[in-house]
Amino acid sequence: GAGVSQSPSNKVTEKGKDVELRCDPISGHTALYWYRQSLGQGLEFLIYFQGNSAPDKSGLPSDRFSAERTGGSVSTLTIQRTQQEDSAVYLCASSLGGSLSEQYFGPGTRLTVT
Amino acid sequence: AQSVSQHNHHVILSEAASLELGCNYSYGGTVNLFWYVQYPGQHLQLLLKYFSGDPLVKGIKGFEAEFIKSKFSFNLRKPSVQWSDTAEYFCAVNARRGSTLGRLYFGRGTQLTVWP
Numbered sequence: 083g084a085g086v087s088q089s090p091s092n093k094v095t096e097k098g099k100d101v102e103l104r105c106d107p108i109s110g111h112t113a114l115y116w117y118r119q120s121l122g123q124g125l126e127f128l129i130y131f132q133g134n135s136a137p138d139k140s141g142l143p144s145d146r147f148s149a150e151r152t153g154g155s156v157s158t159l160t161i162q163r164t165q166q167e168d169s170a171v172y173l174c175a176s177s178l179g180g181s182l183s184e185q186y187f188g189p190g191t192r193l194t195v196t
Numbered sequence: 197a198q199s200v201s202q203h204n205h206h207v208i209l210s211e212a213a214s215l216e217l218g219c220n221y222s223y224g225g226t227v228n229l230f231w232y233v234q235y236p237g238q239h240l241q242l243l244l245k246y247f248s249g250d251p252l253v254k255g256i257k258g259f260e261a262e263f264i265k266s267k268f269s270f271n272l273r274k275p276s277v278q279w280s281d282t283a284e285y286f287c288a289v290n291a292r293r294g295s296t297l298g299r300l301y302f303g304r305g306t307q308l309t310v311w312p
Contacts, residue, residue: 125302127300141299173239184245189238
């Protein structure tokens with residue numbers, strides 16, 4: 083596609099439920115990133131996939147958060163047992179990889195935990 | 197760890213006024229620098245970037261930024277703003293190498309409001 087796509091665009095869930103957020107990167111981009119944007123914390127890094135390397139998970143806030151990337155393309159971010167503090171916009175970005183590349187962002191998934 | 201500071205949280209200008217948004221970062225190694233913009237209801241878009249070379253970089257829509265290495269700064273400028281520049285602006289940094297390679301560190305953002 084022309085850009086990074088994410089689904090769903092909005093998700094409302096009850097506290098304690100699991101949610102899955104999906105990201106489709108730009109075709110040919112080997113690097114994929116997840117960020118979270120919230121009023122209190124601004125934009126914060128969550129996880130980074132580069133090709134077939136082990137992902138950099140150091141930004142995940144708790145073990146309730148996990149992500150996978152299948153076939154080097156689509157990625158899914160899973161949040162188990164959601165809490166109200168998980169409410170935020172979850173952003174996905176992709177890039178060509180390497181140390182000199184810019185990241186292109188998707189529209190985000192707005193998650194609301196009630 | 198790297199950090200990025202944006203000095204202005206909310207800037208209000210009239211059309212045709214000049215704009216300068218401050219950004220400072222802390223990191224001892226070589227970095228890439230970016231400004232992203234988020235228009236109302238839209239997603240983050242790249243405004244401009246600095247990797248190397250001429251420290252004065254030009255981006256889209258008449259924006260430019262100057263990298264001053266000695267001051268760890270990457271301020272955004274525009275000589276004459278328009279109502280359509282109303283948006284939130286984010287400064288971001290990432291490392292060229294090391295354990296944090298790739299990940300972007302963002303400032304808290306500056307909301308720019310331009311009155312017609």
